[in-house]
Amino acid sequence: MDSRKDYRAPLSQQPLTIEKPTDLTAIGGTITVEINEKKVVVPLGTTILDACKMAGISIPTLCHHEDLCIAGVCRICVVEVEGMRTLQASCAFPITAPIKIKTSTPMVRKARRHIIDLMLSEHYGECYSCVRNGNCELQNLAKEYGVDGYTFGHVDKPRYEIDRSSYAVIRDMSKCILCKRCVRTCIDLQEVGVLESIGRGDMTHISTFLEKPLSDVICINCGQCINRCPTAALRANDPSDEIWRAIDDPKKHVVIQTAPSPRAAICEEFGMEAGTSLTQELNTALKRIGFDKVFDTNFTADLTIIEEGTELIIRLYKALVGKDASVSLPQFTSCSPGWVKYLEHYYPEYLDNLSSAKSPQQMFGSLIKTFYAQKNGVNPEDIVSVALMPCSAKKFECNRPEMADSGYKDVDYGLTTREMAKMIKEAGINLPEMPKSHFDDPFGEASGAGLIFGATGGVMEAAIRTIVEFITGAKAEDIFANANVVDVRGFDGIKYMEIPLGDKFGPVPGLIAHLVPNWDWLKGATLKVAVAHGTANAKKVMDDIKAGGKFSECHFIEFMACPGGCLGGGGQPIPTTPEIRMKRAQAIYAEDESLELRKSHENPHITKIYEEFLTEGPCSHLSHKLLHTHYVKRGKYII
């Protein structure tokens, strides 16, 4: 029963992961247990919690989370197992014998009530002044168990100072109930390992290395901890008050760009089933709130494909034809600011592999305060540029000092899906009921390729659609059914794909034709690409590259910091589960299929911007000035 396969430090927060058996024959069959005197057949090794779910019995949980390994620390899920003196945590108890379980005895109910009472006694704050009011697991439990007073008292002062040092994540440990989901998220799910339990007994709290503020440790701002926090102990740094101020200021020209993932998820904040896209309803709502212009980040996603794709071709040419040893391959995507910071901290020696192209958010930021400002005669000084993102790391990204190539702060505020929903509600708007409207010019609608940036594999798929058409002259539809590159889709942690480019060539379009003297070197070549999402998977790929393994032979690798890609980002609605992320992905892919325009290079607005503004073409001087950037070797130590 050796279930601890992976011995990486620190393991303390990973007590004995019990893998859920899926293949019954592989694990030796099933077992019959009695739950509340009803017989249930379950696979051997199933936890009591899962067995109860199968039997339709609900058990309250707090520290348990579908994405995370088992902790068994909150004890709210305890049940009685016949013959055992103590109650058992159902989330952590694997069934290996025909036991008899009771889930609602007086002892169980009393224990659960006591545990809630104890948590409430140390949980500082009142629900009505809390950002998670109405979406708090502790509050729900208190309601479910009819708590009508503080049996064991209630703290009247905060025990810990709020850590507001990070651009992305605010830590309010006085609200922490020590479920350790954040710790397990950070160490196990993301393998970043910024958060850990510190202190013993009643001094136990979650903190960072040497109890430093979050801004001074190697946090990558992915915000996955926020998504899994049952209370408001972790929350995003909310700029909505400043945005309201800008909107209310008649001198300010407030524009917003919206990323693809929030549209596929914001419905959840309005009580709708996950997986309903509200793209055009959102456009109307944003206008009614008072944004002067609403732009589609997918436009710069398309632009990213052109710039990043061009960069890749240049790199490949230099390395393969020019035998230039200084060129770093594989090229890594740079759209995910969590991933970028992860690489800066953990693998700074690979920064040259990172595409110099900015993320779509930052590209848009510099275009708005240059191209758009010129075109519309707006003083860039008066523009307040907001980005609606599924992401908490975008808040950090827009505050990076180098992100001011327009001469101003390129993007003023990064706003999460949750915060946007709050603003919409505050404005008295019921989003699902909004009429539909389009994005504003001069950027207009973008392609489906930009849209699927929201899902893991999306950047790669978009790039493949464009690159194969650029090089082979064939239509992506002729190579991939319906232009869907399914091999890079889905939630497998790491995906790998080889694309033979064949012998039929060109003509290579004028946009990039001038980049290399001739294109014959690509004849018969095979493009090797990979996709990894979640930094734990990124780590596997990076370690393989370091060791000279299969991924070191790749040409292009997409990395996303968050599990599932942006749709599972740290700014997305809470809760998050594999099922919810799946539905968001379905919404994104369905919207892509419904569009006429599904390739970045076919986007007429892209063609136009290269005609009107970036006239020297992709990866040219101006594009480098505005659309590309550089990175910081951070390492694991921060001064």
Place this chain on the structure above:
Amino acid sequence: MIMEKTKREGSVIFSEYKRGEGIKAALGKKREDILLELRESKIKGRGGAGFPTATKWMVVAASTAEIKYVICNADEGEPGTFKDRVLLVDYPELVFDGMVIAGYTIGASRGIVYLRGEYEYVRKPLEDYLESMRKDNLLGNNILGKDGFDFDITIRMGSGAYICGEETALIESLEGNRGEARNKPPYPVNTGFFGRPTVVNNVETLAAVSHILVKGGDWFRQHGTDKSTGSKLFSISGDCEKPGVYELPWGTKLSEILFLVGAKNTKAIQVGGASGICLNKTQFDRTLAYEDAATGGSIMIFNESRNMIHILKNFMEFFVEESCGQCTPCRIGNVKLLEGVKMIQSGEYTFDYIEKLIDLGRTMQVASKCGLGQSSPNPFISILENFKDEIFNGNGGYNG
């Protein structure tokens, strides 16, 4: 060897034993027979929980895993116990031989002593002792000429956390992690040190095993009671003339102990350390045994000059600090119990609320993740129950 060896009296643990004797006896037997011998002896774990040693070993012996471990729990953190130190200092041969026997029986080749952080000064002499065992081929490869039986012992230091005496927290600590109890099941016998089947035994259990191998399970069973076989080392401290480590058969009455150690005007006896139960005069005819007043060895005697609520406060402060802090009932529950004790001291309490706290203590006993939280309410519940006249009637005074 370490200090001048005090001559100690006892019928089992302190009976005659020559270094290597037990190992020799074990190597002459089949592994199954050793397990049967242990089962015959009916020996149960000496650390406090009282799990049958033979059963524990059998599970690990039956495992087909290639790598297995023997861990000697020498964390001895329970307030009021010091008998393991005596064994390690004066009778290391018993403990180490027991580990070698365990290694042979279950098929392990590595033993680890998890030594209490405060016993740092014992480490060097023990290392020297292990070295001398290696010289005599009582450790190392092909021990005593037994082909293929390799076994060695290393000593690792704890760092002073009480929780690390809990076997799974101990293993976490050994692995280099924060000392926190794991979920059970799976137990260490299945998934222990670095995921391998592991036997974790108390120092005294291993010492007893060495004797059993030489003298037999029958002999061992002749001591003690039916359900609690053998004898036990008790660490006796507090208000008495002759505190110290005593070997007495299980089944000894508390009143006999009081006589033996010269305790006078005894008001209370805390059996089993801070996490044990506190008994009053009317309960002194109870016997020390797994089936009656169980203990890992700690006996604390308090005479009439002591204030029970002070004693309780001391215990609860200990648990508030020493809870590992991972599970809710233990981390916050102990704080609430301590608050209750302070309320009683100040006189600002209601019986209704104290009842609620006792009820909470009962929840902690069944809902906490490990033995720490499951036993920390014991002194709270037993002292308030057994000394309610003193505590709630003001006879003993709770304002000083």
